[in-house]
Amino acid sequence: MQKPGHGQTWPEAPTIERVRHSLRRRNLSVEAVERLTPHMLRITLSGADMADFTSVAPDDHIKIFFPGANGGEVRRDYTPRKFNPETGTLVLDFVDHQAGPAATWAQNAKVGDRLEIGGPKGSRIIAGEVAHWLLVGDETALPAIGRWVESLPAQADVTTLVAVPGVEDQQEFATAAAHDAYWVHRPTELADQAQAIVAALGHVPIEVGTFVWVGAEAHVASAVRHYLLEVRCVPVQWVRASGYWIMGRPGATVPDMEVMEALG
Numbered sequence: 413m414q415k416p417g418h419g420q421t422w423p424e425a426p427t428i429e430r431v432r433h434s435l436r437r438r439n440l441s442v443e444a445v446e447r448l449t450p451h452m453l454r455i456t457l458s459g460a461d462m463a464d465f466t467s468v469a470p471d472d473h474i475k476i477f478f479p480g481a482n483g484g485e486v487r488r489d490y491t492p493r494k495f496n497p498e499t500g501t502l503v504l505d506f507v508d509h510q511a512g513p514a515a516t517w518a519q520n521a522k523v524g525d526r527l528e529i530g531g532p533k534g535s536r537i538i539a540g541e542v543a544h545w546l547l548v549g550d551e552t553a554l555p556a557i558g559r560w561v562e563s564l565p566a567q568a569d570v571t572t573l574v575a576v577p578g579v580e581d582q583q584e585f586a587t588a589a590a591h592d593a594y595w596v597h598r599p600t601e602l603a604d605q606a607q608a609i610v611a612a613l614g615h616v617p618i619e620v621g622t623f624v625w626v627g628a629e630a631h632v633a634s635a636v637r638h639y640l641l642e643v644r645c646v647p648v649q650w651v652r653a654s655g656y657w658i659m660g661r662p663g664a665t666v667p668d669m670e671v672m673e674a675l676g
């Protein structure tokens with residue numbers, strides 16, 4: 413197996429620039445609902461509130477607000493898959509999983525329904541020389557990974573490795589870049605088990621100068637990050653891993669894997 417860190421010098425890591433956006437709530441209406449794949453619903457929203465919407469990084473997220481118990485509110489994070497401020501449209505892809513206010517809302521969404529969103533609050537832009545990209549995730553990261561792959565220029569090369577329930581949940585992305593796509597199939601109930609995705613990563617070459625991005629269920633994101641650092645010797649500055657959700661813990665995320673240990 414290739415161990416890029418062994419005896420090889422990595423170039424200086426790219427810097428991550430934080431850009432802040434003015435934060436405001438937007439009230440949008442459902443314009444279209446489409447079943448993209450068996451486990452993914454694509455919902456197009458529109459409204460005059462979209463006029464000044466900004467999202468500059470593929471792994472940006474918005475907050476969606478849902479009514480909670482006792483007049484409260486619950487919030488969930490979603491990726492702006494596509495947006496067009498001129499036509500005032502925003503496309504969100506929702507994983508169709510068993511329970512939870514966001515998944516339930518998407519399953520029942522009809523044209524004309526309203527949705528309140530906030531953000532993105534900010535974007536993290538990866539700036540500097542990146543020769544190769546490796547994007548790893550589960551179905552919740554497909555919107556970010558798809559947007560990322562589609563945005564890369566012809567001189568870029570990108571490898572994606574995504575875990576989904578089955579072959580019919582795979583997606584194709586149009587891109588100018590050279591793109592190698594690897595898929596892992598596992599049932600949703602095993603979405604917090606990292607063995608299959610780590611085993612598949614063993615077959616993925618990681619060249620010096622590869623920026624690796626990981627977005628998945630938090631235990632998987634943590635295990636993948638650990639494998640990249642310890643087994644493949646990717647320097648820590650070249651890896652960014654986030655826990656997009658936590659099995660059995662509604663609304664929980666781990667924006668930065670370094671704090672995973674604190675969760676217990």
Ligand SMILES: Cc1cc2nc3c(=O)[nH]c(=O)nc-3n(C[C@H](O)[C@H](O)[C@H](O)COP(=O)(O)OP(=O)(O)OC[C@H]3O[C@@H](n4cnc5c(N)ncnc54)[C@H](O)[C@@H]3O)c2cc1C
Pocket residue numbers: 471472473488489490491492505506507508509510511512513514515516551552553555556600603655656657658659660661662663664665666
């Ligand atoms: C930065 C960021 C961007 C994200 N972008 C997207 C996106 O574009 N599309 C998307 O679908 N998700 C995305 N997610 C993940 C999404 O926010 C979570 O899956 C969220 O928990 C879903 O909320 P819910 O109300 O449906 O379920 P919750 O109320 O949060 O959870 C209810 C139960 O379902 C489980 N659960 C949550 N998500 C899943 C899942 N995907 N599969 C199986 N079980 C699950 C929970 O563990 C819990 O037991 C993103 C997360 C982050 C942090």
